[in-house]
Amino acid sequence: MxxxxxxxxxxxxxxxxxxxxxxxxxxxxxxxxxxxxxxxxxxxxxxxxxxxxxxxxxxxxxxxxxxxxxxxxxxxxxxxxxxxxxxxxxxxxxxxxxxxxxxxxxxxxxxxxxxxxxxxxxxxxxxxxxxxxxxxxxxxxxxxxxxxxxxxxxxxxxxxxxxxxxxxxxxxxxxxxxxxxxxxxxxxxxxxxxxxxxxxxxxxxxxxxxxxxxxxxxxxxxxxxxxxxxxxxxxxxxxxxxxxxxxxxxxxxxxxxxxxxxxxxxxxxxxxxxxxxxxxxxxxxxxxxxxxxxxxxxxxxxxxxxxxxxxxxxxxxxKPTGTPDAGAFWRVVDEHRVKVLFTAPTALRAIRREDPDLSHLAGHDVSGLDALFLAGERLDPETFAWADAGLHCPIVDxxxxxxxxxxxxxxxxxxxxxxxxxxxxxxxxxxxxxxxxxxxxxxxxxxxxxxxxxxxxxxxxxxxxxxxxxxxxxxxxxxxxxxxxxxxxxxHLDEDGYLSVMGRTDDVINVAGHRLSTGQLEEALGHHPAVAEAAVIGVKDALKGQRASGFVTLKHGVRIDETILRAELVKLVRDHVGPVAAFKDVVVLQRLPKTRSGKILRKTMRQIVDGEPVRVPPTIEEPAVIDDLVAAVRRQHHDLPAGV
Incomplete structure (x- = not known):
């Protein structure tokens, strides 16, 4: 056209x-x-x-x-x-x-x-x-x-x-x-x-x-x-x-x-x-x-x-992975000559985590793919760059x-x-x-x-x-x-009229009067080569009102000392966002809690860490992830009430 x-x-x-x-x-x-x-x-x-x-x-x-x-x-x-x-x-x-x-x-x-x-x-x-x-x-x-x-x-x-x-x-x-x-x-x-x-x-x-x-x-x-x-x-x-x-x-x-x-x-x-x-x-x-x-x-x-x-x-x-492998989407695109694929960023991140080098793509012809559209969760620039380099078609958030x-x-x-x-x-x-x-x-x-x-x-x-x-x-x-x-x-809207969506309004973190978006902080964490996915929430802090707390999962096969990783992630946030973020907390998880449509349950995570009453949404993909989250937060010396 x-x-x-x-x-x-x-x-x-x-x-x-x-x-x-x-x-x-x-x-x-x-x-x-x-x-x-x-x-x-x-x-x-x-x-x-x-x-x-x-x-x-x-x-x-x-x-x-x-x-x-x-x-x-x-x-x-x-x-x-x-x-x-x-x-x-x-x-x-x-x-x-x-x-x-x-x-x-x-x-x-x-x-x-x-x-x-x-x-x-x-x-x-x-x-x-x-x-x-x-x-x-x-x-x-x-x-x-x-x-x-x-x-x-x-x-x-x-x-x-x-x-x-x-x-x-x-x-x-x-x-x-x-x-x-x-x-x-x-x-x-x-x-x-x-x-x-x-x-x-x-x-x-x-x-x-x-x-x-x-x-x-x-x-x-x-x-x-x-x-x-x-x-x-x-x-x-x-x-x-x-x-x-x-x-x-x-x-x-x-x-x-x-x-x-x-x-x-x-x-x-x-x-x-x-x-x-x-x-x-x-x-x-x-x-x-x-x-x-x-x-x-x-x-x-x-x-x-x-x-x-x-x-x-x-x-x-x-699924995007495990049925049978991280090449499942590319098989479907190839076999059915798909012109436009529309999925959620979380699906791409799952594939990236299992197959960071896109080795499963090599066996499939996806040349007919005219565009990959994504929606449902913010598309972080790191995942965009990975898909853009590997698929050779427009990646359209x-x-x-x-x-x-x-x-x-x-x-x-x-x-x-x-x-x-x-x-x-x-x-x-x-x-x-x-x-x-x-x-x-x-x-x-x-x-x-x-x-x-x-x-x-x-x-x-x-x-x-x-x-x-x-x-x-x-x-x-x-x-x-x-x-x-x-x-x-x-x-925000920029000078060219492009919109950036940083997250839900209740995901904005107020650190000592400074308003920080979770999307901005998650983007900084995503720059680390070991990180597959990141979520940031604001938790209660007696001095600052709120503080930013980060949760990350690692790419498949990555081995890194968690103490070193946390220090590197804190530095990344300081370099990309600034000391105003006062970012110190990082928890490493096997999986982030998500709905079946791929949205990260940030509100539920915040309620858990703050010790508030929690009603886990029925749309959660894997309820057992909540138990893993509670255990991981406790290991990080967060004070959680015994009943959480």
Missing amino acids: VHSPGSYQRTYHASLEDPEAFWLAAAEAVDWDVCPSRALDESRAPLYSWFPDGRLNTCVNAVDRHVAAGRGQQPAVVFDSAMTGVRGRWTYVELLERVSRFAGVLRAAGVERGDRVVIYLPMIPEAIVAMLGCARIGAVHSVVFGGFAARELAARMEDARPVALITASGGIEPTRAVEYLPIVADALALTTGTIRTVIVKDRPEVAGSAADFAASGDVAWLDWDAAYADAGPAEPVSLRATDPLYILYTSGTTANPKGIVRDNGGHAVALAWSMANIYDVGPGEVMWAASDVGWVVGHSYIVYAPLLAGATTVIYEG HWWQTETGWAIAANPRGIEPLPIKPGSPSVPVPGYRVEVVDSKGRPRPAGTEGNIVIRLPLPPGSLSGLWAGDDAYRNAYLTAFPGYYATGDSG
């Missing part, structure tokens, strides 16, 4: 100066049952909505229209399980058959437009079928990460009040199988009973089936394959653009999830626009988002966006949130590829008026850190509200800085 200099600036300014014309033009990429006559509805500001008089069906836009356009034999979904060895692909025709018939299963089970359906599945292609099947008949899906504990699953069910639950006999991890059905049964026992039907996809590798529970209680337990064989296809229903498509519960670094609501129309328009203008992926090209359907990345860029664009999407069951559903800041490769600045997710995406303000909402000068906010209205595709209601939405996001959406992140 040929890009003209200044294309980004022209596009960005057009989106802010005349959003009505900009987004109506973008809406032409979507097939409507009733075309919208206007884009933005301001009647309930600050609770804005998009395309209020438009009607469409998201499933039709993701599947049916590509078949109608004559591209039915193009691959739509590639599935690849490193756990079972099963690999295959469905064309758009095959996907349409599966989705329409599974929508018929839901209809036969009494699921109607507006009903909620919980999806609790592993990374198998049926997860895509289940989501699209709900969208086809206007049911609102709520995907819960497969393997969540019964109490957490029940909490989401109690909030969403679903009539059906779609699950599998279990998921497969590198060292074990996780049986889902006992978890589902326990969750049902903890709720007040809106579920009428449970549909179970049997996996021969995991024990349990619908028949094991069919005689229990008032809930009908159906076998997926048997119900599918008996079902006829369901036709799509026409929905208002403002009707909800899904509820997704946030559960990152905090313990209290919120139900984010996404609409149909704005979501389809924004994601279709993003595929062309951010990722530069079009019909017939392959995009792989190495995430999970339980997270927003999985919703947006495993399921909906690639299919809305008529591209081919990859759904992968496996970009920043967004579950709430926004797509990128707030990115390098817009489909509009105009801009120079990459390591440590920055580049520039605000068209539609997002990003600003940096102080605690009173006053603008901060370029290069000066503050609160990152977005002037309202948010563009299409962002959350339309919270399932808990309008007051909950206002209180959570719109009251801290009136007229703005509060991102909860801190950072």
Whole structure:
């Protein structure tokens, strides 16, 4: 694609100066049952909505229209399980058959437009079928990460009040199988009973089936394959653009999830626009988002966006390392001719830790990889440099949130590829008026850190509200800085308009009146050649209020005396940040505590070190890491209460 200099600036300014014309033009990429006559509805500001008089069906836009356009034999979904060895692909025709018939299963089970359906599945292609099947008949899906504990699953069910639950006999991890059905049964026992039907996809590798529970209680337990064989296809229903498509519960670094609501129309328009203008992926090209359907990345860029664009999407069951080795991602890129790979920095750091020289890359042809996009956690410059040197394709950091559903800041490769600045997710995406303000909402000068906010209205595709209601939405996001959406992140804009996101605002450390960002300190620690990953938190200090405490993991095979390492890391922080950081504490860990999506649990770490009551988020990837953390902190002579 040929890009003209200044294309980004022209596009960005057009989106802010005349959003009505900009987004109506973008809406032409979507097939409507009733075309919208206007884009933005301001009647309930600050609770804005998009395309209020438009009607469409998201499933039709993701599947049916590509078949109608004559591209039915193009691959739509590639599935690849490193756990079972099963690999295959469905064309758009095959996907349409599966989705329409599974929508018929839901209809036969009494699921109607507006009903909620919980999806609790592993990374198998049926997860895509289940989501699209709900969208086809206007049911609102709520995907819960497969393997969540019964109490957490029940909490989401109690909030969403679903009539059906779609699950599998279990998921497969590198060292074990996780049986889902006992978890589902326990969750049902903890709720007040809106579920009428449970549909179970049997996996021969995991024990349990619908028949094991069919005689229990008032809930009908159906076998997926048997119900599918008996079902006829369901036709799509026409929905208002403002009707909800899904509820997704946030559960990152905090313990209290919120139900984010996404609409149909704005979501389809924004994601279709993003595929062309951010990722530069079009019909017939392959995009792989190495995430999970339980997270927003999985919703947006495993399921909906690639299919809305008529591209081919990859759904992968496996890990970046250990399934079987640190070359797993490069195998998938090679075998499936991936043009754009999207993953989290934590996945890259895991590969770097196991394979610092990228020796596993040598056996795979990744020359077709046009770009590697990263999001979910700040991309530190050291990991950027490692990937940039080894992969020989653009390494594109970009920043967004579950709430926004797509990128707030990115390098817009489909509009105009801009120079990459390591440590920055580049520039605000068209539609997002990003600003940096102080605690009173006053603008901060370029290069000066503050609160990152977005002037309202948010563009299409962002959350339309919270399932808990309008007051909950206002209180959570719109009251801290009136007229703005509060991102909860801190950072700065430089003289070129590039954004740097340094961390959550509650991760800013106040050392004797000096405000230091965790990102800045972690970047300094990452310069050490032995360090694979670093996390910095602020802990209580009787003299300074807070002090910075660092936690690091080491690259695979590295042997270094911890006393020497600590001294070298303290010097690095002094050299890069200055003595004002008063940095002295470093703890060496085998693993950092993280959510399954790769976010480091800094708040939980701080609570542990400060001896505060801790509720570990249910999204933690490996609960045993907390015990390792407590033991390591005690070895470092921190005073921890005996009960921690």
